[in-house]
Amino acid sequence: MCYLILLLPIFALPAFWLLPAGEAAGLYLVVLLVSTGVYWLAVRAMRAPPIIGIEALMHSVGTVRGVDGRKAWVWVQSELWSAEAAPGTVHSGDTVEVIGARGLILQIQPAAGRDGHVRATANCARLSRWWKRPGKSPAATTRPLSAGR
Secondary structure, three states, X not given: OHHHHHHHHHHOOOHHHHOOXXXXXXHHHHHHHHHHHHHHHHHHHHHOOOOOOHHHHOOOEEEEEEEEXXXXXXXXXXXXEEEEOOOOOOOOOOEEEEEEEEOOEEEEEEOEOOOOOEOHHHHHHHXXXXXXXXXXXXXXXXOOOOOOO
């Protein structure tokens, strides 16, 4: 049913039989512009990266909270996940990267990049730039206890 909107320009063609040519052309132009806008939004939504689900966790950086052999518990995107890693490669407190998933168990590896830097520093830098935006300083977002009394 939702695909019918993609056929809107075809459904508007009978306007040329029912209305004078000038009015039909104007109506068809409006329908064509609306359809083009809907097509553009649909393509944009299809190309967007996933923002929810297990796919959104791929290549995310997290912190190991506990390790038991191959099994680990990882804090990724404000949630605690069960994970698997090669034995002895991760320890509690390490920064890790999610490289896959099997069901709801994440596959992880240490997050050192090719040059030895931890990828989490890029996330921290991005967050600090956001935090330093005007109106986002700690002083602007908190109020003293005496305020409002």
